[in-house]
Amino acid sequence: MRRTLLTSLFIIAFVGVCSVGCYKDVISPGSDPNGPPQFVSFSGDLIPLFNAHCNSTGCHDAGPAHAPSLVPEKAYNAIISGGYVNTAVPNSSKLYTVVQTGSMPPTGALPANNAQLILDWVRNGAPNN
Template sequence: MALKFKMNRKGWLAVFAGLLLFAACESDPVLTGDEVSYAGDIRPLIDQNCTFSGCHGAGSVQFELLTYNQVKLKAAAIRREVWELQNMPKDRTMSLEKREKFKDWVDAGAPNN
């Protein structure tokens, strides 16, 4: 014996909305504790390697990297110089692990976290 199942328009909309909600929840990133933090990881690296006289400190003729907004505006260029070209910092003493933090932070959208 076959069962007949008929769903009205509201029923289909409810099913569709439920599927969308489920899909949205599935795409949320899982926080692992390994995320790169601007305040905890990136800002200290910039302070140690970039914001001294003659580089990207106060009054820099190139550009300053003193605030989050200044860093965010230059995030793609920083990633390129630090990770891809490895031209920065000028003394090239930054470890691969620290360089990777810049890459990961920019790849995550350069969040102010």
């Protein structure tokens, strides 16, 4: 009887220790700058962002007062050829840093989730999608 009681206590203690050791870390894509990047479409996510905040103000339009041109037909080539993205070190991409620090747009900082979209797009290899 005593042996059965000790065995039962040992099993309960063992299961307790094992269950405390179990941990599942869940990081949602796009919620952490160092976590897994979310899927970002250049044409579906970034172009609307540029249209709303960058190319309609006269700064980054078709004949831009400030490079790069962020109108839909020129934006991708202007960003890539102008060296505004660094896929090797995405956090140092100029396109990301100016939005993340709040220095662009001059009308006021964009919400953090917009900067995260840009970062995730660069982290995904800056595809023309």
